[in-house]
Amino acid sequence: MxxxxxxxxxxxxxxxxxxxxxxxxxxxxxxxxxxxxxxxxxxGIDGRPDNTAAIINSESVDEDRLITIEFMAALNEYAPWEFRPAVVSMKVHPGKLYRTSYFAKNLTDRHLTGQAVPSVTPSQAARHFRKTECFCFTSQEFEPNSSRDMTLQFMVDPDIPDYIDRLTLSYTFFIKQQVALEDSRAEG
Amino acid sequence: MSATTQDAVQHHDHHGPEKGLKRWIFTTNHKDIGTLYLLFALIMLFVGGAMSLVIRAELFQPGLQFVNPDFFNQMTTLHALVMVFGMIMPAFAGFANWMIPLMIGAPDMALPRLNNWSFWLLPFAIIMLAMTLFLPGGAPAAGWTLYPPLVLQTGDAFPFMVFSIHLLGISSIMAAINIIVTILNMRAPGMSLLKMPLFVWSWLITAYLLIAVMPVLAGGVTMLLTDQFFGTSFFQAAGGGDPVLFQHIFWFFGHPEVYIIILPAFGIISHVIPTFSRKPLFGHDSMVFATGSIAFLSFIVWAHHMFTVGMPLAGQLFFMMATMLIAVPTGVKVFNWIATMWKGAITFETPMLFALAFIVQFTFGGFTGLMLAIAPADFQYHDSYFVVAHFHYVLVNGALYGAFAGVFYWLPKMTGHMYNDKLSKIYFWISTFFINVTFFPQHFLGLAGMPRRIPDYATQFTDFNAMSSIGAFGFGLSQLLLVYIVIKTIKGGEKATGEVWEEAQGLEWTVSSPPEYHSFETAPDIK
Missing domain, CATH: 1.20.5 (Single alpha-helices involved in coiled-coils or other helix-helix interfaces)
Structure with missing residues (x-):
């Protein structure tokens, strides 16, 4: 063969x-x-900042630089929240600790758990944006129709690159339990 | 050769084909399976083509005339999936099955039963995909790139689409394994690797590309599946995943995939041009190395599909330069083809016409590819009709024309009959006229800012869209002529000699036309 x-x-x-x-x-x-x-x-290219509390040793405040931070709130797909930042922008000095908040309201008459996922643009700034306290560290429980302000405490690293004078912090507020999402969608 | 002795010894082996339908279902013969692949591809050309005509009918005028936007998106998605996985890849797999054993002097493919299986998975995969049109929520409509989170909004069709892609992938991987084993183990004695014809070489490299990237796509769509049904978060931002990751995985597959489609066409053209120039191919070895370089480079350029997603400057520069580098080996091939024709005694039979049109049109599509590779310019071109025009020039005016050249080059060999050369030349000119009327105006539409994947558009785009739609219907109808020519040639016609074309080089021309059901049972002598 x-x-x-x-x-x-x-x-x-x-x-x-x-x-x-x-x-x-x-x-x-x-x-x-x-x-x-x-x-x-x-x-540091995907704009995902470190999502754990930063430990900040006393940093020297750079009084000469002012960086504009813009706050954004976004909802993906169907999400029955009202969700917005308390202020839309702040001018901050690198090295100094600031405090602001996001407002969220559960628009349904059921218990909801939310999870905020942050994103920083330009992405090179992500690792220089440090949070000591953030509502995004844990999931957020909401009673039916309840609302509250959620705290965010942050600092911009003094060694943030010189060419960055403005950065955008965006939170997308997701629903954690998919079941709740499907139910409330069915109710319409 | 002592043909008579061999015949006497082996006569009990010479079973002809079985009769009837069973022959085609259970066949393990490379010629039968090649024929099945080619006929399947021809049917899919009409299925996918009908979908594209739905698209072009809707786009003939601004406004919504025939279909709703969701169905329009289903058509663009299915058109792409059917044409890529159901038409052009099986078409080249058909030529591979038919011609590789003949070209290397082997009696059949190395793994004939696997060969049967890899073909017969295809119809089922495509039926499963097409079936989704009738499911609640309709067929997938997120584009063939299947980007999440959009694709995760697909209705009941979603798991069927994923499994269909799995089946298509398994089919092409098995075909690839078979082709590699055949080429590496079954060459006639004396045929060293560098003596192999270029069609065989291009398929060897293509088969390795398939094995390297089809599993990655399978992994990617599996991740989509588990994200949707099993609570994983590969691409879900809420759970810490990243939808951009899918784009990387997809294009790690997707870019080599376009070379999987075009390399076999390069191979065919490298046979047709020397035959009708009556000169050996210029720079055979450099063609092999160029094909290899293109295959290697295809792995490191994927992110040029993603410039607008956001990328560091260094990344943009790297992917831009690497992409442009592909123009070098591709240029080597184009110049080699031209050098082959230089001072040749050229005649313009139908396959040569298709090959020449291939060179012109593919090069044109290559140039628009270079434009798209320029990262800063890509921000204007991205997701516009310019991209649609570009990839149709390389895939239709390029790869499909390569397949057409193959059809008209090898049809007399496969059927034993010459086709009507006058009619096929008419077919060539009609097709070529209309295909350019279809896709050329789309460049202008894209540059003027018309986005792709939309069922409606601003009124200033009307004229070019109308032209493009007329071209599409003309091209679609002219394919009926192809079917007529092919059927007529199968049924009869002037007897073809074994050589078919004057002084054609290669082992496939040393056997009769059509070849015996079992050819090269004795390996030929290679000089």
Whole structure:
């Protein structure tokens, strides 16, 4: 049968190698998830600020620089909240601690849990925006139709790059329990 | 060759094809499976084409005439998925099945049963995808790029779409494994790797690309699936994920994918041009290395699809430069084709016409690609009709024309009959006229600011849209001529010689037309 010199016996190891390569590439697709996070962390490029409370040692306040912070509030998809910042912008000195708040109201007559996810633009500023206290650190419980102001305490790092004189902090307020979302959507 | 002795020895092996439907369902013969792939691709050309005509009918005038915007989006999404996975990839897989064993002097593909399976997964995958049109919420409508969070709003169609992509992926990975094993293990003695014809080379590289990126897409859509149904947060910002990650995963697949589509076309063109110039291909080895370089570069340019997402300056520069670098090996190929024609005794048979149109039109699409690669300029072009025009020039006027060249080059070999050359030339000119009427005006629309994926538009875009729609219907109707020519050639016509084309080079021209059901049972001698 093998007079044509074909290496049929060599097929099996080659097929195994190629199948292993396929499986490895499938795994590589999932490996891209941590790789992406690591890259974003190292380069600080995805605008995701560190979402844990920063410990701030007494920093020297840079009285010469003023940086404008713009506050934004966003809702994705269907979310029965009223959600807005207390002030839309502030001028701050790097190194100094400031306090502001976001207002949120549960517009349904059921218990809701919300989670705010922050994003900073330009993304290079993200790692220089430090929060000592934030409503985004934990999920927020809301009784039916209740509302409250949620505190945010932050400082801009004095070593923020010189070319940044304005940064935007945006919070998207998500509903934590999907079930509540589906129910309230059904009620319309 | 002692053909008679071999025949006597092997006669018990020479079963012809089975009769009837069973032949096609259970076949493990590379020629049968190649034929199935090609016919499937032809049907899908009409399915996907009908969808594009829905799109173009709606866009003939501003305002909403025929379909609602949601159905329009379903059409753009399905059109792309059907054309990419159901039409152009199976078309080249069909040529691979038919021609690779003939070109390397092998009796069949290395894994014939796997070959049968990889074809027969396709119709089921496509039916599952098309079936979603009838589900509550309609078919997927988030574009073929499947970006979350939009794609997660797909209705009941969502899991079907994901599984359909899984099946399509499994099918092409198995085909790729089969092709690699065939090429590496089944070459006739004396055919060293660098002696292999370019169509074989381009498929070897394409097959490796498929194995490298189809699993990554499968992983990406699996993550979408678990995000939707199992509470993971790969792409959900609420749970700490990032939708931009999906774009990276998708384009890590998506950019090599466009080379998966175009490299086999390069291979076909590298056969057609020398045949009708009556000269050997200029720079065979440099063609191989150029193909390899294109394949390598395709892995490091994916983020040029994402300039407007936001990226550090260094990233924009890197992806811009790397993308432009692809023009170098591609330029090598184009110059080699031209150098092959230089001082050749050129005749303009139908395959040559398609090959020449391929070179002109593909190069044109390549140039608009270079424009899109310029990161700062891309902010204007992104998601506009300019992008639509660009990728249709490389995929339709490019890759599909490569496939057409292949059809007219190898049809006499496959069927044993010559087609009506006059009619096929008429078909070429009608098609080429209308395809350019379709896509050329879209450049202007895009530059003037018309966004893609919209069912309605501002009135100043009306004239070019009307032109484009007329072109699309003209091109669509002219494909009926293709079907007529193909059917007529299968049924009969002037007998083709084994060589078919004067002084055509390559092992596939040393066997009869059509070849025996089992060819090269004895390996040919390679000089």
């Amino acid at each position: 093998n007079q044509s010199g074909q290496k049929t016996s060599a097929n099996k190891p080659l097929v195994i190698k190629l199948v292993v390569l396929t499986v490895a590439m499938f795994g590589f697709g999932f490996l891209l998830v941590p790789i992406y996070d690591i890259f974003c962390d190292i380069l």
